Amino acid sequence: MGDASFVPGPIFDTHAHYTSADFDADRDALLASLPAKGVSGICEQATSSGDAAACVAMAHRYDFIYAAIGIHPESLLPADTCPPGQLAPTITKYHGDWRAELDDLMPYFSDPKVVAIGECGLDHHWPVPAEAQLALFEAEIRLSLALDKPIIVHDREAHAEVYALLKKYRPKGIVHCYSGSAEDAAWLTAQGLYLGFGGACTWQGAHRAAKAIAAAPLGQLVLETDCPYMAPQPCRGQRCDSSMIAYVGETVAALKGVTPSEIFQITDANARRAFQIK
């Protein structure tokens, strides 16, 4: 990384949130600068009907950007749990009727740049209503099977319930920001799922992620940011962007005993296979 002429890549960031207000000041300049920094692909993640249109518009503006459309469990956070400005339209517009919101999102799935259902899953870190998020996630898994598109799984402190549904339905897709054990990494990948790793695996003390990366086949690993969050070392705490995956690739390469260049080639190919794109 010390050589200024060296450009890492191809970097395929399978999980980004560039519609975040953190990018309002320089979004287009930043996105336009990424290919020269080795970024070959990005899958931009919607969290509800609130950002879905902007995700799809971004995917149309840039060849290398694709979109995942879905409803994130945090979009179900009720009015008494977060400031009014942070409430999703799932609550403010649909009054918790996620089925109606999902129906309204359906036209997006016939768009060729919409390659996945997501971001969806289960979250027990925040006070998301348990029954509603379980029903929503199950509906999104069934949608992924019906549409034959991969699902992007958010699993925060919800391993048992997430894994039970993944075992039951066996969808295609990516378990984003994988935080499970090495044992679970083995069967999830054997079932055909991809595991996404980002900045967190570069942080000091990330032994669990290191074991999971070691246990997963190279052909089932993908790299991601979850930007603007989760910047890797040595950028931890800064606003993250896809070019910083260069550091994640170095960490994963060291754990797998291959070169960073091989990791970028392999994970770029894995991402394209996972999203069924060229």
Ligand SMILES: [Zn+2]
């Ligand atoms: Zn995300």
